[in-house]
Amino acid sequence: MKKDKRTKQYIGDVVERRFARGSKSERDAVMFSTRYGDFVLRREGGHPLFDPELKKLVGKRIRAWGIRHRHVFIMTRWEEIGGG
């Protein structure tokens, strides 16, 4: 399995918001609100639509490592840095 060279570190708040309304992918998405914009948050290999693990991070501020792809931030690891 290749390691993605685009992996970067971001800091931001994890929030829950309605996403992609009316499309075939509409759901309450866990979003990652950073200084570079808001992204749909996803764990590498995690369920993209409903991930209970990510729901646990809602309301927290995290530092996450991963890649930005379109409107999604796919994180490989993360740590809480406060908030809540």
Add this chain to the structure above:
Amino acid sequence: MANVHKVIVTNLATLKRKHGANGLKRIQTAVNKLIKADARRGISTELIGIDRAADMKGIGKRVTKTKDPRQAKRAIDAVCDAHAPHYLVILGAPDVIPHVPLKNPVYDGDVDVDREVESDLPYACDAKYGRDIVDFLGPTRVVGRIPDVLGQGGTAHLVSVLNNAAKWTSKPRSVFERHFCVTAEAWKGSTRRSIRKLFGTQAGVKMSPYEGPRWSKTELGGKVHFINCHGDTRVSKFYGENEVAPWDTPIAHLSTHLGGRIPRAAIVAAECCYGAELYEPTAEPMGICQRYLGEGASGFFGSTNIAYGPAQENEYADVLCGYFVRAVLDGASLGRAALLARQKYISRGGHMGPHDLKTLAQFILLGDPSIHPVELEPKKRAKAKRRPVAKARRRGAAPPMLQARSKRRTYLRGRGRQIGVTTASVSSKMDVRPTAKLRKDLEQLRQSRGLSAGKLMSFRLHGPAKPTKRKSASAKRLKAGKTAFHIIVGTSKLKPISAQDLAKAKVPRRRRAALAKAAPLPRPQVKTGKVLVAREVNGKIDRIVEIHRH
């Protein structure tokens, strides 16, 4: 330069950079095999490096920047002008020949997050480079993309896809009666309708969350795969959805499970969001579309981004995918089926709404467009036999099959051009503000459907470049300037879901436990979203389509 029936365009320098000199050699060998196989079928094929001055000599300007879609479009247009090929093959992923990033008319950063619609539609059109989908309402070319893997590596995958493309043989229509169809339960009404139209029966539609994703080889043995599930960007899975518990979206189809289970020369139509997105596999395995091609499927018709469709009716993605499969079953080549589907989609109502534009642009064909999966009907075959190839050659004429194909291309070119100038369409930007009275009507509509306050996007219908004298009844009624589309987006609350509701909805006991774990019951805060497309004619709403319900 005459007598080239199929042109394979690629960027050889980029392929070399991605696959190395040895990799490129292997790819060229595979392409040569394909060219020889095509020659045996009476198709003369040529590989053109649009980045090579030698290949583009006498044709047009070569591509100097791989990532520049404008250069790619210009070069491909020049190749098509020079050869007028019956088939155009784009060889490589979007990092070899880019998709054209068209403007998404329904983007607003919240409802629809695709700023751009990555598309191969412009390559299928004579129109000059542009980023407005409205400029590409007249597709005339038979186009397909044989992708390599985005990023580095994947030479073996591309070679395998090319080898498969060289080996195809047409099969009788009866072979394609056996199909594999999987749908999200929430959209079963729409999917059953699509399947009934295609095969005359809705039997055998698999429903996620109750079935899959570890489909048996027998289940996957159908030659036509029709998939109506959730998808997401950079994900190698499709997902189902429980009708009563929308948060229950288990895996319905799995890229890693397809190995060795796909029948040779299968055809796939996937309505899923991002179904045909080509992404670089890293920790996430190769996407489902690529896996299908690697496993020997002939073609994959899918969307590069977020797709639309209603839960019960057939609209947008349902319609386009249905047209594609229908044309393939009727004996068209994959590329011609994609072109026919596009043309039929544009011309079916005489006008294009905002979601129509996105749907048209987002669906692309992955696979060799010259593959004819289904044999000609016995009647047509017998007719072709009466005019043998050798006899035609003795007369110095082109073989009958070739003559027929040339005629079809001439017709489709003309039809595409005509559709392009006679179809009314909204523009890609919101350009109208509803009157106070209409706003009130729309507000009432929103409330009657139980939607929370959401966004309203309005588009005016503009007349075609060349209106026809003979107008259809709908064209007469939908006068440009007096017709508009209003998109209402909102969310509505579902009533609390109890364990009894799940039992009533026949959710199996084992899944009920999983659901309870995933989302404690009852869950009154679950929201559902809808997009209502209201068509306004002469100041009154005359048609409402509920695109989706969650």
